[in-house]
Amino acid sequence: xxxxxxxxxxxxxxxxxxxxxxxxxxxxxxxxxxxxxxxxxxxxxxxxxxxxxxxxxxxxxxxxxxxxxxxxxxxxxxxxxxxxxxxxxxxxxxxxxxxxxxxxxxxxxxxxx
Amino acid sequence: xxxxxxxxxxxxxxxxxxxxxxxxxxxxxxxxxxxxxxxxxxxxxxxxxxxxxxxxxxxxxxxxxxxxxxxxxxxxxxxxxxxxxxxxxxxxxxxxxxxxxxxxxxxxxxxxxx
Numbered sequence: 666x667x668x669x670x671x672x673x674x675x676x677x678x679x680x681x682x683x684x685x686x687x688x689x690x691x692x693x694x695x696x697x698x699x700x701x702x703x704x705x706x707x708x709x710x711x712x713x714x715x716x717x718x719x720x721x722x723x724x725x726x727x728x729x730x731x732x733x734x735x736x737x738x739x740x741x742x743x744x745x746x747x748x749x750x751x752x753x754x755x756x757x758x759x760x761x762x763x764x765x766x767x768x769x770x771x772x773x774x775x776x777x778x
Numbered sequence: 779x780x781x782x783x784x785x786x787x788x789x790x791x792x793x794x795x796x797x798x799x800x801x802x803x804x805x806x807x808x809x810x811x812x813x814x815x816x817x818x819x820x821x822x823x824x825x826x827x828x829x830x831x832x833x834x835x836x837x838x839x840x841x842x843x844x845x846x847x848x849x850x851x852x853x854x855x856x857x858x859x860x861x862x863x864x865x866x867x868x869x870x871x872x873x874x875x876x877x878x879x880x881x882x883x884x885x886x887x888x889x890x891x892x
Contacts, residue, residue, distance in 0.1 A: 669821075699879055708868060708883060709822075709868070709882045710882075711879055714879055756819075758821055760880075769823075770821050771820055772820065774819070
């Protein structure tokens with residue numbers, strides 16, 4: 666099946682700094698990708714829909730100035746957590762559809778100290 | 779608005795016993811329904827999905843689910859639990875069969891007792 670990768674798999678950053686997470690579709694093109702956030706032992710919360718060549722669509726309650734999404738190509742979307750704070754620590758997962766199925770990346774564990 | 783509820787945040791079964799994970803949905807349009815499994819610190823894997831047609835859907839690893847419109851349910855079953863089935867299971871709903879956002883339920887953690 667298709668593969669979605671994420672980089673890095675885990676990252677630790679200091680409070681106030683920014684961190685970028687990459688999501689790539691390795692063997693298919695994805696005009697749309699999705700970013701989810703998952704708290705420990707909780708479900709996935711959809712943060713935003715990333716659209717290639719246009720602005721992302723954010724879900725209600727998600728700060729678009731804090732979680733910057735860029736979908737610069739058909740195989741790459743990036744999520745930048747700006748001015749990170751400890752409450753931003755979480756597991757971030759991206760996904761993309763090929764023609765049949767939605768594939769999820771392995772996730773990125775962000776810890777803000 | 780779409781939503782998904784999963785009855786029982788944690789389910790324990792004995793190895794070899796029936797697995798039943800419950801899912802109910804709410805959708806204003808005919809739903810597309812999914813079950814995903816997540817192992818610790820990993821992404822999600824699709825177990826099965828219902829789009830149209832046959833209401834009993836068979837998935838990977840021996841799992842199946844039945845779409846019951848009258849009950850707005852999509853329960854997941856497996857006749858005989860295996861130790862490797864221990865994981866987190868998420869039911870999800872979407873407005874479209876593909877290329878659309880998917881709304882997840884809260885998840886059910888399955889434990890399998892030897």
